[in-house]
Amino acid sequence: MKIAKLALAAGLALVAGMASAEVKVGMITTLSGGGAGLGIDVRDGFMLAVKQSGRDDIKVVIEDDQRKPDIAVQLADKMIQSEKVDVLTGIIWSNLAMAVVPSVTAQGKFYLSPNAGPSALAGKGCHDNYFNVAWQNDxxxxxxxxxxxxxxxxxxxxxxxxxxxxxxxxxxxxxxxxxxxxxxxxxxxxxxxxxxxxxxxxxxxxxxxxxxxxxxxxxxxxxxxxxxxxxxxxxxxxxxxxxxxxxxxxxxxxxxxxxxQWNKDIDNPANAAFVESFQAEYGRLPSLYASQGFDTANLLISAVESADVSDADAFRAALEAANFDSVRGDFAFGPNHHPIQTxxxxxxxxxxxxxxxxxxxxxxxxxxxxxxxxxxx
Amino acid sequence: MTTVLLVEQILNGLQFGIMLFLMAAGLTLVFGVMGLINLAHGSLYMIGAFAAAAVAAATGSFVLALAGAMAAAAMVGALVEYTVIRRLYARDHLDQVLATFALILIFSEGTRWIFGSFPLFLDIPSALAGPITLPGGIEYPRYRLVLIVIGLAIAAGLALFISRTRVGIQIRAGENDREMIAALGVDISRLYTLVFALGAALAGLAGALVGAIQSVQIGMGEPILILAFVVIVIGGIGSIRGALVGSLLVGLTDTLGGIFLPEAFKLFMEPAAATTVGSSLASMAIYILMAGVLIWRPTGLFGARA
Known part of the structure; x- marks a missing residue:
């Protein structure tokens, strides 16, 4: 039974692997200046999950927004127009997210927020291509x-x-x-x-x-x-x-x-493995931000495994399912694509x-x- | 509003002003003597704090940390003067601003490269930790009182240095007429390096002293740099006495304004609106002060009359 399930999963992954050529992810985050620690943690958590997945069909382009909304907007335009990314992520600060997210989702791209969760994007300004993996700000x-x-x-x-x-x-x-x-x-x-x-x-x-x-x-x-x-x-x-x-x-x-919503002593296998591998990879304890980056990447990977990013509706449904082992334990999206969590x-x-x-x-x-x-x- | 709270806030304002003075003194000397706008002065403050944190972590001694902070900032200051700043004296202010702004970026990213992106730990020595009870039952942190004393001692020392020593006389002469003192045989470039290193050491010391009660992080010097510029404009460019008076004025205005303006507006407005208006006005208070001083005395309180 177990073997059959594994074989089925492998088969599915193979099919998915063949169907989707490559998923390109644009990460805009803060890597310089006073707020760099947060962006670096998100990036490191995210890249650790990508590395652990062993998938070579996920390409991540990383750019530094310097915590400036105008630069974040320029980077988003560049990533969409010349890098042709399918999914954007990485923004730490709410004011930058407000400047970038609405235009990204309006252009039909997906945005997965690993940190900022301004109320405007959770209520009236919500969008079906916007997913917040961290929390709503409040x-x-x-x-x-x-x-x-x-x-x-x-x-x-x-x-x-x-x-x-x-x-x-x-x-x-x-x-x-x-x-x-x-x-x-x-x-x-x-x-x-x-x-x-x-x-x-x-x-x-x-x-x-x-x-x-x-x-x-x-x-x-x-x-x-x-x-x-x-x-x-x-x-x-x-x-x-x-x-x-x-x-x-x-x-x-x-x-x-x-x-x-997270701590390193939450008792589940995904979290234990995350804390241990993060320390082994980077030589420091993971932070809340690193856990959010890690979960964001795993959500993305779970969606890539079951749907092709060029089929937006299927990909969105796969994201909504949130079929991944969150390091927080139970994790589900509410109707506005924000987490329901403890x-x-x-x-x-x-x-x-x-x-x-x-x-x-x-x-x-x-x-x-x-x-x-x-x-x- | 009790007397205890009032006294505590006045002490807070004094302490803030004194720390501003350590920054502003170096800035005003460099501006006054060399005619140089040095935006990288805040980076020297940051270097002082990081050096202090590193020395304190290695040795556990706060006194050594302060010495290390001054030495590191002075050395970096002298080096920067020798390699970069020296080429800027003859240029106009725009070039100076551009070059020293570039230095800010270089120092910030260089510091990150050496120390990493996370804030460092620097704590006050245990002998100075905790509050002390002043006469009248006022509880006040011991360390902040020590900051006031150290700052006043440095201000007095600096005043003596400028008015009584040979180098001090040369500095004052350089402020008035740099061609003339060069013609009189004073090695002007050595004097400039010295003044720059002195200003840097004071900034480094301020960074280390303040770093112990704040966050030692990249970019910590820039907010205080802006205030230091306000101080030297109010005090009059080049004047140490002006820097001291300006620092105390700015420190007290900023601290007391934040407390009293919202209270004052509550007398004739509803509390929520009064708090909003009062706090907004309080954050403008020092700039209003600066504008007022400039209207009354365009060269600042102690600036040379044009």
Missing amino acids: NLHEAAGAYANSAGYKKSFLLAPNYPAGKDALTGYKRFFEGELASEVYTELGQTDYASEIAQIRASDADSVFFFLPGGMGISFLKQYADSGVGLPVVGPAFSFDQGILQAVGAAALGVVNTS IYAREVVEENGVFTNKIIGVALENHSDAYAGECKM
Whole structure:
């Protein structure tokens, strides 16, 4: 029985292999400047999956968007017109995704998002050729709000940068948090000194702090917050606690609870193999972003195995089926092509001298997003 | 708004201003003495922070890390002056801006090449960690107080250096008339290298000191570079005293504006709108300050009268 199944699968793969000449993937991601760590992780996760599949009919063209929307748009045009790519992926930042994705999908190409999930593309602006493999932007913040309820927090102080994703973050948290708000503070994007905000937290009567400060902003905030001795419990999304930046935060992050759809200790064979092979290949622990890149590539590979990319309807149906072993465990697409998945609460711990995350519970089970109802495909 | 919060915010503003001064001092010297716009000054700040993180990781000593940061930034500064900047003195400002902008890109990608793309770890020494209780029950991070003290000490040292030493006199003379002091037998090119390295060392020190409470990452110098330019324009180009006063003004305006403007607007607007308007105005505050100073004194507070 098993052999028959294998033979059938091999046969199918052979047929598919013959049918599709080659799938060309254009990856536009951030490989230079301050946000490069995220793009590099997505790229490395993606390429690891492509390598492991052993397929030589998937060609990936990788370009650096320098975190600039205008450059991302130019690269997308170039990839579609002169490289003739079939599928695009890779964009990290929501503002870049908003500049690129609508025109890509309007030209009949597929876009698989390994990170950015702006609400506009999940609701009214959804498109049948757009798939988000990571999350809708609000998801992890919603989970943080849900966790804050279960932790018994009654009054939160909210902090996020003043840009669209920052506002989405506070909206997401407030959607699920049932307590009161001590204050909502919007900081400048790229701000590095939080002394004044920390003084406001100290002066407030909050019992908890929620913050969304991705990348270097989070490093600065956590170090300064730990040093200030304010000591209120902090909760936030995984973006300030990923493997790439935890070492730079150091002991200041220990014990902080953050929410994520992935962690290296999620117990399933695909994840165990991913964590081990990523370390073997690149010599570092994988991050959340690497896991998203890896899943994106595996989704693509699963679709390539069962459909020809030149048959858009069949290929889309194959993507919708999401017939791959996600490192997160169960994974399915909702009606707006965004994931329905479980989001966990993790705690920062120290393991063998390395700072990393450990799952302490489930924040939201099989969670979809708030915009799916507005999407008409 | 309690007094405790007010005092804490004033201290925050002072500390921010003092760190800006370390950046602005080098920038204003280089601009004043050599007439050079150096956009790569922020890269020297970054080099200081990365060098400090590397030395601290290797030796575990914060003092050695600071020394390493100053040495590395000064050396890179001297090298860059000798190989690149030297060719730019006679060129116009546009060429200088282009060349030093190229240096930013080279330094950023070079740093990534050496240290990788992920931020580095640099922590404050354990002796200075945690808050200290000031008179009046004000809790304030010990390290930030130390930053204020170090910064003021350097400002005093620099003032003495410029006004009392032979090199300081040459620097002031160079600011006023570079042909004349060259004619008087001062080795002007050596003086320029020295001034550039001095400015670089101060930027490196600022990067290391601030890096310990912030994120040591690629591109960390550029946001502070813009503020440093605002400072030297307010203070008057070439003036160390102007840089100090300008830094403190900018630091206090930025910090206190962020707190008080939203509060002030709440007096006559509904809270949500007041917060939005207040915060937007607060992020403009230092530029409004700069515009105001320039209308009142076009060459800055302590700039030479044209």
